[in-house]
Amino acid sequence: MPTGRSRRTSPVSSEFGLIQLLQAQVAQPDRQVFQGIGDDTAILKTSPSEWMLITTDLLAEGVHFDPATSSFEDIGYRAAIANLSDIAAMGGTPRFMLVAIAIPPICSTGQIQQLYRGIMQAASPYRVRLVGGDTSASKRGLFLSITLTGTVKPGQALLRSGARVGDRLYVTGTLGDSHAGLDLLRKRPSTGHPVMRPTQARFLLARHHRPSARVAEGLWLVKHGFAGAAIDLSDGLTGDLRHLCEESGVGADIVAASLPLSPACRAYAATHHLDARQIALQGGEDYELLFTVPLSKQSRFERLAARTTFRFTCIGSITPKPFGLRVRTDEGGTQTLPVTSYEHFLRPF
């Protein structure tokens, strides 16, 4: 979860922008704080040889997850990925986790065990250690708060504010799958998805329930010094691109035809008479990375990237701020990206 940011809320369109403003106001300078509120994680200069990243988020039943469509294991898994993804977006190595839960009377110990199992399934590949937490009762609804720390070498973290005019914009993986998976769950909770191939439906559901955190990609970008700026896609491409551009004081052009789409997402869009590119632009919780590569580094980046198993796609470039956020259509025209992104306060689409 971005520190000091609200997932799926637009600072412009909602009252929560005021709260973010307030958070920024009460934040005071400190010699150990390299980056406070305003990026995916805070960066603390805790040691001369290693800086600490720290991020926290709070997930609410009925807002961030729905036990009617997700197992407790999946809820835990996705919650952990949301935090791991924030560390990934800084190019950091995740280290220590604290898990606080407020448990409604309706939840069984077995369900909470499943929740923890999901959290640990997501965290264990990164050798993240659970070092603390809190359990409490909740009168209504399950609430889950995860705090994750990470490490990064001094001065090497990827920031949202590092984008410069002319930089190329890249994303990892494919976009829109998680949203398509969520929509399948909502439309047909129990009857299957007859108009799609079962393997494709399963792929989209897996992308929603079990997204990946792009930790390895973030570390690789830092190792080679390729990325100018980075952010993880939790709010959706449109919303998170806006965050990155605001922090960097730039605009951006996205080439619609270049958006990386999975065959399953294309099939989902086709069978539901939707525009797959719109889903890719606005669907939230992909947890892919969006990052910039300076033009001078692009050819070396492309050459070295080709030797990895990572999937990187160039989707556009950084423009001067007055141009705003635009999409280049197949016909060569441009459209302005809408200000609102996927919000918990609005039903998507």
Next chain:
Amino acid sequence: MPTGRSRRTSPVSSEFGLIQLLQAQVAQPDRQVFQGIGDDTAILKTSPSEWMLITTDLLAEGVHFDPATSSFEDIGYRAAIANLSDIAAMGGTPRFMLVAIAIPPICSTGQIQQLYRGIMQAASPYRVRLVGGDTSASKRGLFLSITLTGTVKPGQALLRSGARVGDRLYVTGTLGDSHAGLDLLRKRPSTGHPVMRPTQARFLLARHHRPSARVAEGLWLVKHGFAGAAIDLSDGLTGDLRHLCEESGVGADIVAASLPLSPACRAYAATHHLDARQIALQGGEDYELLFTVPLSKQSRFERLAARTTFRFTCIGSITPKPFGLRVRTDEGGTQTLPVTSYEHFLRPF
């Protein structure tokens, strides 16, 4: 909030004990983890010159706080104190804070601003920096999660596990005031407290709404190496003494006559026909420190303590484990302390 512990829940009497067990099971050893789940905060060996403390808690409307009896400023203040108190119990210096909130539709931006104001009022005297957080919607109820880090010199943190047979047991401040204040709020939300002197009622309300975190006392204990073990009193003396004794593998005798009571708490008990000592034993959220001093250090501790403004009271001593937790009565007999402590799942008293 104790890491891996549930405030106001007894591991013995509630299902939540299972969850704590689960948390402990999934916690794996790590060379940087000096203390994981099982104390007030985790202790991480993040640097050779300074270790990091980290604690998190999640407070739920209707469980930990009630907007009908507390202002949003007071709710924020108490939430911050709960975390500061955990750092105090380790003898640490609080450093960085992250605040995540899930906000129900009924809350106004003004109320959330008041919440933050209360948090900062509690944290600012310690120069704690707000470095991140998260804002989200909640369908029902306000939820507040605070993560706080602190620092301690390597090997100097006060642990729950450091109590030895023969040690003297001490507490800071006076006990039971917060519970008495809460009870006044519940009994007479708007009609005043005619049977008590208004100054005394105000004292108890202030002790409930604006408790102190004993950070200075904790640092002083560490500086002089006086304390063998320490814990903060969030669950109430009975519950937290049990935690300390369990972690140390010992028993304890409390001398009932020695329990430090404020004149206001005595007056409250008298006017409500209650036993003030029972309130001191079981009332939660005093946020005083309970600590042990080895017998060999007691006279020096008492001598130096007399030169400070701190209030320390010897309330008993550590006994071998088989004796359990006992209270020595005025008549010279002993009573066994009840297993259950103040719980969110039980109405106190």
